[in-house]
Amino acid sequence: MNSVSLSNGLSQLLNSEHTQTQLSVPQLVEKVLKRGEGVLTSTGAVRATTGTYTGRSPKDKYIVEEASTIDKIDWGPVNQPISEEAFSRLYDKVLTYLKNQDEVFAFKGYAGADAKHRLPIQVINEYAWHNLFAHQLFIRPAADELPGHKSEFTVISAPNFKADPKIDGTGSETFIIISFERRTVLIGGTEYAGEMKKSIFSVMNYILPENGILPMHCSANVGREGDVALFFGLSGTGKTTLSADNNRRLIGDDEHGWSPNGVFNIEGGCYAKCINLAAEKEPQIFNAIRFGAVLENVALDHETRIADYDDNTLTENTRAAYQLQAINNIVDPSVAGHPNTIIFLTADAFGVLPPISKLTKEQAMYHFLSGYTSKLAGTERGVTSPQATFSTCFGSPFLPLPAVQYAEMLGKKMDEHNTKVYLVNTGWTGGEYGTGSRMKLAYTRAMVEAALEGELNNVETIKNEIFGLDVPLHVTGVPDEVLQPHKTWPDQEAYNKKAKELAAKFRDNFKKFDHVAHDIIVKGGPTA
Known part of the structure; x- marks a missing residue:
């Protein structure tokens, strides 16, 4: 034909x-x-189910x-x-x-x-x-x-x-x-x-x-002074939570382009996960689920049609689709200037990455290509300990072109607009999952705020010996020892062993780029 x-x-x-x-x-x-x-839910949204395929x-x-x-x-x-x-x-x-x-x-x-x-x-x-x-x-x-x-x-x-x-x-x-x-x-x-x-x-x-134009799988918001921030991160890293800031307006929650003019949202709505959704934790999403919105595979009470967001009978991947205009504090139209700050989010269940690090251009390209986070024990059948997960450019399923092309565009745009990039670990501290504890959200918010406000631009740093990352010595609102992950572990030898184990996983994952990204590997990857 x-x-x-x-x-x-x-x-x-x-x-x-x-x-x-x-x-x-x-x-x-x-x-x-x-x-x-x-069917209609109690709030006027449409609830539909998708049968065999829930993802x-x-x-x-x-x-x-x-x-x-x-x-x-x-x-x-x-x-x-x-x-x-x-x-x-x-x-x-x-x-x-x-x-x-x-x-x-x-x-x-x-x-x-x-x-x-x-x-x-x-x-x-x-x-x-x-x-x-x-x-x-x-x-x-x-x-x-x-x-x-x-x-x-x-x-x-x-x-x-x-x-x-x-x-x-x-x-x-x-x-x-x-x-x-x-x-x-x-x-x-x-x-x-x-x-x-x-x-x-x-x-x-x-x-x-x-x-x-660089297409990006990220959320974006803008501050009162017009400063733009991008948040990259896989599921469970805190992207939605951290990009939803009452002091900043949302540009979009998932897909953006970075053009010669600045950042723009690719979409006109949101497709939010809503398993365990609660009005207290995520009021904007909760309140957006009204007439015109679509709920996908969410359980309902048969008589009242009240949604039970804690029920995963149909799937863990329950979703809500709604227009951006259904939430407050947005940029409309969804267009803003060039990013001042980029945040790469990872939930490191090995508990060895610093809670915040300043990245060079090559390190930003390396971690962009890596797209690291970790699966937790118990989240999938057969997963009994934390497992490293890598999704190229934080969106590997959606990249028709070779990934290095997107990374090179990122590096070029960082240079052109003097964009600062930070790696933020929202995962574990004081030990790996099971022995350590999850990073306090208050600490993470303080670190992200410091990065967005420019407080870390000239702060004194120390280089992490295993990952080669520049780690701030002081961040307002965060204990100094928390910033150095090895200081939170009771056993230094155990920390070094686990950190080198994760570094080896990074290098093994990056082998697929060996033939095209030599400079990025040498200047951006782990050093031990």
Whole structure:
């Protein structure tokens, strides 16, 4: 199937009488209820469940092998190739399937809050609640923008269409396929709404670098003086908690671009984890879950429809999707200046990394490429002791290009804008998990505040002998001995042994970059 027939098939679907485009939130909520796709909660949000798949399906994600991209993509387990023929066959089948449905829903919007760099997109859904999700997560066009909106990328999601691996060339019934030449994402066999959000993030991770823009998997906020901070960190490191600051306005909580003009949010909403959500701990998220929001796989009381956020019966990965405007203290539109400070967050369960370190450019690139945190004993079957976890650029599942390209862009932008980078350990102190204790949140907040306020720019430091990191000797509000992890361990020999063990894990993980990142390894990695 050539691009003309692809375009014709899509045009026929969009112009069909049963395709409903740009329904309002109330209209979509009505559709969800009428079609039995979900129920209303006590706060007016829609609750839907996703069946078998309650998270992303990374093994079912593909990129089409095409002449214009084949030499650019970092092919491998993350970016699996699929042929143009297989994509075209599946595309034809999915469109035929959708044309035979009673109703199909289409949303037109944008990815990217900066009007100079935004990507016009459209999302076509079999489910009304998926279209409501798209309405919440992507940027909604103003009424006067709709007539001139011309989509440059299309997401087509048909959860009930299942692939036949023997015929379709997939590994299972589920597929998430990106075609950069056809400017299309094709999703089937999964009801998990997050696939739509993350597929567009993957697209932006390919498109933005071509325009000198660094795509980033991070949260961002801005202070009263206009100073911008970025927070990178994997799940459990405290990214959401630390970036939510009453003294700073939120730019966005998950995906951003760093352009020649500054930072902009890629999304128009939030997709927050809500397991164990409580109004006392995270009031902004809790209060945002009202009419128009979407709850995914959250347990409800059958009669009262009150959400039980502590119930993980369906999954630990319960989610809430809502517009940014549903929370207070935001930047609107989600655009700000160049970052003054970048915080890399890690929850080191080995208890050996300093609670805060100043990073050189090479160290920042090294730890960006490493993306380290640790899994805890008991969180997964078979995990009996802390395990080092590395996710390249803090977002390895979403990087179509070789990771070093993103790290080099980071280093260049740090130089251009004199951006300070800090590694903050929110994990354990005084020993590893099981013997030590979790770093006090009050201490972490004090260290982050000192970094953001510029108090650490000229502070006296000491070099950590094993990791080569510059550690401040004094931070207001934090005991001096806490800043030096070896001083918090009762057994110095045990500390050195565990620290060298983690350093070896860093080096082993970094071997995949040996051939392209020699200077980063020499100047940025562990020294012992």
